Amino acid sequence: MGIMLFCAILGYGGYLVLNQRIALDGASFLGYLGLFYMIINPAKTLSTSFSNMQKGTAAIGRIEEVLKAPVVVDENINGKQIDAFAGKIEFKNVGFKYEDVEILKNINLTVEKGKTVALVGSSGAGKSTLADLVPRFHDVSSGELLIDGINIKDYSLHSLRNLLSIVTQEPILFNDTIANNIALGMRDAKLSEIEDAAKIANAHNFIIQKEDGYQSNIGDRGSKLSGGERQRLTIARAVLKNPPILILDEATSSLDTESERLVQDAINNLMSNRTSIVIAHRLSTIRHADEIVVLQNGEIVERGTHDSLIAQNGFYKKLVDMQEVR
Ligand SMILES: Nc1ncnc2c1ncn2[C@@H]1O[C@H](COP(=O)(O)OP(=O)(O)OP(=O)(O)O)[C@@H](O)[C@H]1O
Numbered sequence: 001m002g003i004m005l006f007c008a009i010l011g012y013g014g015y016l017v018l019n020q021r022i023a024l025d026g027a028s029f030l031g032y033l034g035l036f037y038m039i040i041n042p043a044k045t046l047s048t049s050f051s052n053m054q055k056g057t058a059a060i061g062r063i064e065e066v067l068k069a070p071v072v073v074d075e076n077i078n079g080k081q082i083d084a085f086a087g088k089i090e091f092k093n094v095g096f097k098y099e100d101v102e103i104l105k106n107i108n109l110t111v112e113k114g115k116t117v118a119l120v121g122s123s124g125a126g127k128s129t130l131a132d133l134v135p136r137f138h139d140v141s142s143g144e145l146l147i148d149g150i151n152i153k154d155y156s157l158h159s160l161r162n163l164l165s166i167v168t169q170e171p172i173l174f175n176d177t178i179a180n181n182i183a184l185g186m187r188d189a190k191l192s193e194i195e196d197a198a199k200i201a202n203a204h205n206f207i208i209q210k211e212d213g214y215q216s217n218i219g220d221r222g223s224k225l226s227g228g229e230r231q232r233l234t235i236a237r238a239v240l241k242n243p244p245i246l247i248l249d250e251a252t253s254s255l256d257t258e259s260e261r262l263v264q265d266a267i268n269n270l271m272s273n274r275t276s277i278v279i280a281h282r283l284s285t286i287r288h289a290d291e292i293v294v295l296q297n298g299e300i301v302e303r304g305t306h307d308s309l310i311a312q313n314g315f316y317k318k319l320v321d322m323q324e325v326r
């Protein structure tokens with residue numbers, strides 16, 4: 001439009017000046033045209049800046065939504081530091097609600113140091129919700145959750161979370177390199193340590209096949225990886241952190257049988273001498289747990305070792321029979 005306007009002024013103005021219809025000489029007219037030409041670009045910038053401002057306001061709105069999101073779990077500023085896990089994790093009459101819906105009720109559970117407790121139950125029973133209470137992703141609605149006899153709300157959140165590693169049901173990954181994703185939260189991890197952790201998690205082989213190896217970017221939430229690869233990265237992260245308490249929520253659910261066996265071996269190694277809470281649908285992976293807790297609709301309906309639960313001939317036995325684990 002700028003150029004068309006310029007041509008029109010040049011044509012019509014030139015016609016007027018050349019035919020001396022107006023009191024303007026040729027030189028002034030050229031000067032006038034020069035000035036007009038110079039103004040076209042700034043005028044264009046001005047109009048695009050309006051649309052940029054619109055984009056900016058929209059973006060700021062979305063960022064503010066995140067920044068102003070309410071903090072549901074309060075950090076206890078004067079909280080105690082917990083540097084080592086000494087005794088046990090205790091759930092005392094724990095209940096949990098999402099808004100008004102009761103998800104967990106009357107949970108009484110003790111996880112002794114060095115023991116493995118498995119949570120089983122149908123989908124939606126509240127297993128992940130129960131496990132998420134330990135790192136305080138949510139706070140209990142009633143009852144108490146104690147570690148070494150002290151309510152976890154009295155600990156500093158940072159030191160509490162330092163004690164645990166979680167392999168979540170949905171891998172939490174960031175748009176960054178593989179190495180950085182494995183080393184999340186461990187600022188001074190060396191590449192050799194990251195590689196060792198990846199080897200244990202059976203991830204090293206697929207990583208070195210990527211074009212940039214450990215420096216490959218994995219896309220938003222790890223979208224450039226397969227489900228099993230994502231899962232192995234989060235297992236490697238847990239291996240690298242090497243914490244006293246482990247929470248594994250369906251850690252091997254996206255792996256094929258062969259990799260599952262390899263990763264399960266690695267996980268078993270990782271779990272020895274450690275306190276773990278394991279959630280699994282595939283019951284063969286948890287049959288050696290020290291205690292198996294069966295949840296149904298947010299309540300514990302059965303508990304005991306594999307053999308004692310089989311002997312009880314209840315819900316667990318039914319699940320086992322369906323999976324033909326003998
Ligand atoms: N953010 C949320 N808001 C409201 N309800 C939720 C929320 N997250 C989970 N729930 C509900 O809480 C219940 C328990 O969910 P949870 O994720 O603990 O189940 P789960 O036992 O881990 O199941 P699965 O085996 O499928 O992973 C479900 O009924 C679910 O619909």
Ligand SMILES: [Mg+2]
Pocket residue numbers: 127128129169249
């Ligand atoms: Mg779950």
